[in-house]
Every structure is written in structure tokens, then in C-alpha cells.
Amino acid sequence: MIRCLRFLPLLAMSLAPALAATPARPKLSVIQADEHNFRTLGAYRALLSREQAFIWGDGIKVDTPNLDWIAAQGAIADRFYATSPVCTPSRAALMTGRYPQNTGAIRNDLPMRDDMVTFAEALRRAGYATGYAGKWHLDGAARPGWAPARKFGWDENRYMFNRGHWKKLLEDERGPRVGPVNAQGVPTYAVDGADAKSFTTDFLADRTIDFIRRHREGPFCWHVSFPDPHGPNTVRAPYDTMFLGLDFQQPASARSSGKNLPPYAATLAGTFNRAQMALYFGMVKCIDDNVGRILTALREAGVLGHTFIVVTSDHGDLCGEHGRDNKGVPMEASSRIPFLLHAPGVVPPGTVVRQALGNVDFKPTILALMGIPNPTIDEGRDASALFRGTAPAGWVDQAFIRIGGGPARAAGATTTDDNDMAEGAGWLGVFSRRHKFIVAPNAAPSLFDLEADPDELTNLAGDSAHRATVRRLGAALLDYAQRHHDPLLATARVKSDLAWAVGDRADYPDAAASASESTGSAKKKKRTK
Numbered sequence: 001m002i003r004c005l006r007f008l009p010l011l012a013m014s015l016a017p018a019l020a021a022t023p024a025r026p027k028l029s030v031i032q033a034d035e036h037n038f039r040t041l042g043a044y045r046a047l048l049s050r051e052q053a054f055i056w057g058d059g060i061k062v063d064t065p066n067l068d069w070i071a072a073q074g075a076i077a078d079r080f081y082a083t084s085p086v087c088t089p090s091r092a093a094l095m096t097g098r099y100p101q102n103t104g105a106i107r108n109d110l111p112m113r114d115d116m117v118t119f120a121e122a123l124r125r126a127g128y129a130t131g132y133a134g135k136w137h138l139d140g141a142a143r144p145g146w147a148p149a150r151k152f153g154w155d156e157n158r159y160m161f162n163r164g165h166w167k168k169l170l171e172d173e174r175g176p177r178v179g180p181v182n183a184q185g186v187p188t189y190a191v192d193g194a195d196a197k198s199f200t201t202d203f204l205a206d207r208t209i210d211f212i213r214r215h216r217e218g219p220f221c222w223h224v225s226f227p228d229p230h231g232p233n234t235v236r237a238p239y240d241t242m243f244l245g246l247d248f249q250q251p252a253s254a255r256s257s258g259k260n261l262p263p264y265a266a267t268l269a270g271t272f273n274r275a276q277m278a279l280y281f282g283m284v285k286c287i288d289d290n291v292g293r294i295l296t297a298l299r300e301a302g303v304l305g306h307t308f309i310v311v312t313s314d315h316g317d318l319c320g321e322h323g324r325d326n327k328g329v330p331m332e333a334s335s336r337i338p339f340l341l342h343a344p345g346v347v348p349p350g351t352v353v354r355q356a357l358g359n360v361d362f363k364p365t366i367l368a369l370m371g372i373p374n375p376t377i378d379e380g381r382d383a384s385a386l387f388r389g390t391a392p393a394g395w396v397d398q399a400f401i402r403i404g405g406g407p408a409r410a411a412g413a414t415t416t417d418d419n420d421m422a423e424g425a426g427w428l429g430v431f432s433r434r435h436k437f438i439v440a441p442n443a444a445p446s447l448f449d450l451e452a453d454p455d456e457l458t459n460l461a462g463d464s465a466h467r468a469t470v471r472r473l474g475a476a477l478l479d480y481a482q483r484h485h486d487p488l489l490a491t492a493r494v495k496s497d498l499a500w501a502v503g504d505r506a507d508y509p510d511a512a513a514s515a516s517e518s519t520g521s522a523k524k525k526k527r528t529k
Contacts, residue, residue: 010357025341026370027215027307028123029208029294030096030223033287034087034135034165035230035327037312038338040064040284043071047078057249060266062281062523066292070309070340075351075387079433080339083358084403085315085327087137090359094136094314095119095152097363097378099402099484100209106406106487109163111140114150117376119363121153123221126372131156133207134200134225137163137314143362144178145185154223159207165227167191167234191234199236201226201283205290209297216301224294229283229317231326239282248274251455254323258457262443264427265331265456268323280319308370309342322456326405330429330438331456334403341387343369353386356399356431379484389441399474400480403426404441405487428488430477437461437473439498441491446508447473462508474501 010365038044042064045053054060083093088108089100095118098464100106104113120130132154137147145162154160167189168179178187193503196202208224215222228235251273257267291311298468299306311411317322327334337359341347360380367374368384385392404426429438435449436456447470460466478498481489488494500509 013291021260025126025128025372026346027217027219027303028128028221028366028370029212029298029307030221030310030312031294032134032223032225032292032311033229033313033338034225034227035315035317036284036287036338037229037280037317037319037333039333039338040229040281041338041340042068043076043340044078044338047076048452051252055251055253056277056319057495060246060248061299062243062288063285064284064288066288066295067311067338067340069295070291070311070342073341073344073349074309074342074347075353077339077341077357078355079356079399079431080312080337081335081355081356081358081399081401081431082313082315082327082337083360083401085329085335085401086403087135087314089403090314091137093117093358093360093380094312094318094362097360097376097380099360099379099400099486101402101485101487102379105138107404109141109408111150112138112152116152118152118154120221120223122363122367122372122375123219123370124153124155125375127219129156129215129218129220130154130222131220132223132225133157133159133162133211133213134161134204134223135227136160136225143233146176154487158212159204165189165230165232165519166200167232167236168194168198169200170198171203189232189234191236194236196236199286201228201286201290202236205293208294212294212297212301212303216303226287226290228287229280233276233279233283235279235282235286239286240279240283241282243276243278243281246278248272248277251319251321252458253321253455256457260446260459260461260462261457261461262438262440262446264329264438264440264443265322265446265448265459270323272320276325277319280317305344307342308346308366308453309340310362310366311338311340312362313337314359330401330427330431330436332450332454332508335431341369343387347387348389351387351389353383354384355383355391355431356433357381357383357386358399361399396476398476399431399434400429400477400484401431402426402486402488403424403513422478425491426488428477428481428486428494430473430480432473435473436500437470437477439477439488439494439501441488441493443493444508445470445497445501464506467506472499473496478502 010441084100092103092105096116139162143163170179180188180190315327321333331479364378364382427440439445445461446459
């Protein structure tokens with residue numbers, strides 16, 4: 001189902017005609033954040049109940065008028081998920097249209113396979129000027145790893161760095177570099193002295209604007225990947241103090257132990273850090289202000305009406321939900337990510353796509369919307385019809401989300417930037433707009449009804465009233481795992497749980513173990529930023 005946004009008055013802010021003629025070879029600007037909680041965007045809050053929109057306290061918010069403008073002028077995908085909610089595998093899925101286990105980059109810090117054809121390569125072959133700036137995380141263990149030799153279609157990658165959440169960047173005759181270094185000369189995440197030119201978000205936005213100005217006359221594809229609002233939660237002035245006066249409250253899901261929750265969903269004990277949330281909001285506000293600068297540059301270059309703009313993230317951040325921070329679990333704040341699409345002449349302003357999608361669907365979808373031939377047969381789906389306003393015949397509202405499995409990390413990699421998984425050996429799930437069904441090698445299965453239980457506090461997998469839903473979703477998950485060679489299917493418990501899910505037996509055979517796992521998980525300490 002697709003309907004118009006409640007914030008359609010924002011259309012009055014339009015910088016370009018709402019539905020100009022479909023541009024030939026439209027330009028593409030991708031703006032990607034890192035670990036961005038979808039509820040911090042006003043466009044997403046407008047689609048939620050008040051309780052869900054303001055989980056950190058009634059009226060507690062960061063205003064994002066520039067991001068909201070993009071949503072109002074185009075589309076917002078209401079249920080867009082990271083195909084694997086940690087950095088490397090999520091980014092690989094977005095780039096290639098393939099599930100992470102089939103890209104070589106199934107876990108953090110593993111390099112993407114040489115034979116992967118990205119959406120940038122497809123556009124480069126079609127005559128587009130291509131460029132990338134910011135965090136890449138698809139070239140193994142290198143950190144920072146400026147300008148990787150393997151470009152994957154990105155002709156200009158001078159400002160691409162492989163890993164890190166650097167807060168201050170500089171450029172001189174030696175090229176771009178991290179500003180702060182320690183006594184040993186090793187780059188650090190210090191923010192000291194960063195200003196509107198050197199703070200990483202501003203620095204990367206400046207390079208984006210420069211690319212737009214240089215390539216305004218022809219078709220281009222530019223991808224800027226901001227390493228914020230991923231931790232460490234630090235930001236330059238004035239954003240560092242902008243939200244300190246807000247009375248942040250611990251989310252409701254952190255104040256309930258829930259019912260029959262597996263380890264990856266259980267509430268963890270921990271103290272909610274209000275100062276960290278204020279700085280997180282500050283990072284989001286800095287991103288929104290720089291998005292505004294990019295929009296202004298596109299308007300001044302006379303190309304806004306011919307430019308597709310995509311806003312997304314590689315994964316979310318729990319920001320205190322379920323007593324947790326960070327990502328790696330199937331809960332909404334971890335796996336559900338922003339996805340906004342401005343596509344003048346192609347996508348009607350105010351479009352809301354309600355069906356579940358994953359970022360594995362991005363490549364086939366964006367190439368179809370742009371009218372560019374796709375040189376590969378992808379595992380993701382072409383969802384372009386949904387963004388044009390119609391659901392294709394036979395479309396199934398399902399997205400497959402997974403994490404874990406595969407080889408160890410690349411040699412020399414550390415856990416400084418990201419955790420591969422929040423719990424044990426991973427999990428595998430099928431998500432629709434209403435339901436999630438999840439299996440895992442070290443935990444009992446779970447079923448959540450997002451309509452009745454938006455905080456994801458009640459596991460319904462063992463409830464006989466929901467047996468038909470489990471059977472339907474289990475069959476879809478088993479089919480996905482077999483067709484796309486998901487390595488978690490080889491684990492004993494995933495195999496047996498999927499066999500139970502699709503079978504005739506009514507009761508779950510290991511309810512006692514499920515309760516034990518849930519109790520034990522609640523004793524684990526929360527990982528903080």
C-alpha cells in the first residue's frame with residue numbers, strides 16, 4: 001500500500017518542479033550515513049504513532065528539514081532494512097544487489113570479491129562520471145586505507161577511505177589525511193579543533209559540492225558516505241551543546257523484560273546515557289545541515305530537477321532500546337534504516353512505500369528507475385514499480401535479513417570500528433511490514449507482530465494462534481536460505497527450527513531451552529559506545 005505523507009505542506013518548499021519531464025540519463029547523488037536511527041528523521045516520525053515517534057521523551061526530537069524535503073519531494077520507504085545490520089556486509093549488498101554471503105564480504109573487514117559488479121560500474125559503463133568520498137569498508141583491514149586500488153566503478157576515489165570514524169580530516173600537498181594523530185603518529189578519532197572545514201561531515205560535503213560543480217554538464221554518479229552518527233559520539237561546535245538541555249528518557253522497551261525473548265532481543269541491564277544521546281542528535285543535525293548545502297549546490301548548478309537523490313544508512317543504532325546501543329540484532333532500531341528517494345519526473349512527490357525492502361534491492365531498483373541497463377542478474381529485487389506507485393503482480397511483502405557465518409575477519413583487522421554480531425553466531429530472518437520470523441544457531445526462533453507489539457517485547461513463535469504465520473514465513477525463509485546458499489542453514493539448530501516451522505507439529509519442541517536462553521541473556525552487560 002502506498003499513500004501520501006502527512007507532511008505534504010513541505011512541498012511548498014520545492015526547489016524544482018514536482019514532476020518535470022523524465023530526464024534522459026539523470027544524475028545520481030547517494031548520501032549514506034553510518035549507524036543512523038530512522039526515528040531521528042522527521043519524515044519517519046510523521047509515519048509513526050506519537051509513542052513510537054518520541055521514544056526518548058514526548059517531543060524530544062532533532063529537526064531534519066533538509067532530509068524531510070527530500071522525502072516530501074519524492075519517496076520514503078517505510079520498511080527499508082539493512083540486509084545485514086553491520087557495516088561491511090550491508091555495504092556489499094547495497095553496492096552489488098547480492099546477499100552478503102555471495103559477495104565475499106559476509107563479515108566486517110572482509111574484502112569484497114574482485115568479480116563483483118556494482119551499480120557504479122553499471123553507470124560508468126553507461127558513460128557516467130563516477131566518484132566516491134568517505135567510508136568504504138569493502139577493502140579488507142586497511143585503516144584508514146585512502147583511495148583503494150580496487151575501484152569497483154568509482155573513477156574518482158581520492159577521498160574514499162576504507163575504514164574508520166574519523167572526526168577531523170585535512171588536505172595538503174600530500175593529499176587527504178586524518179588530522180589528529182597520537183604520540184606514535186597513529187591517526188585518532190579526536191575532534192579537537194575541528195571546524196566547519198575540517199570536521200569530517202563538512203569536509204566530505206565540500207568535496208561533494210566540488211564534484212557537482214565540476215560535472216554539472218554531464219551525467220554523474222556521486223556517493224558520499226558520512227561516518228557519523230556512528231560512535232564515538234563527538235561532534236564539532238555548536239552541535240556539541242545544541243541538545244544538552246533536552247530531557248532524554250530511557251525508551252520504554254528498556255524498562256520491560258518482555259516475554260519469551262531470545263538473547264538477541266532480550267532487554268539488557270544498563271544505564272541510559274543522556275549526554276551521549278544529545279551528541280548523537282548533534283551529529284544528525286550536522287548531517288542534515290550539510291545535506292542542505294548539497295541541495296543548494298544542486299540548485300545553483302541548475303541540475304536539481306535532473307538529479308536523483310538517495311539518502312540511506314548502512315545500519316541503524318538501538319540508541320537505548322532494549323537497554324542496548326549499536327546494532328547487529330534484528331530489532332527495528334538496529335536493522336531498519338532510512339531510505340529516501342528524490343527522482344523528479346519518475347517518483348511522485350509524497351510517495352510512501354510500505355512493503356518491506358532490503359538494501360540488497362537497491363542496485364536493480366535504482367538502475368531500473370534511471371533507465372540504465374543492468375549488466376548482471378541480481379539476487380535483490382527490482383522494486384521500481386513500488387516507487388512509481390504500483391505494486392507488481394505477484395509481489396510478496398518480504399525481505400530477508402541475516403548476520404553471521406562465513407570465514408574469520410581479515411588478517412590484522414580489529415573490533416575498533418564495529419562488532420560483527422551482537423549475539424553469538426548470528427541469526428536469519430524474514431521481515432514483512434507486520435511480522436518478523438527469526439531463527440538462529442544458538443537461540444530459539446522468534447515471531448514478532450510489529451502492528452500489535454511495536455516495541456518487540458513478545459515472542460509469539462510458540463503461540464498456537466500464530467502457527468499459520470510461522471509456517472508461511474518459515475517456508476519463505478527456508479526457500480531463501482536454499483536458493484541463496486546461506487551458510488547458517490548448515491547449522492543444526494537453524495535446520496531443525498526451520499523444519500519445525502514448515503512442519504505439522506503444533507508446539508515448539510524446545511520451549512524449556514528457549515526460556516533458559518532468554519533468562520541467561522538478560523544477565524549480559526550492555527555494550528556502550
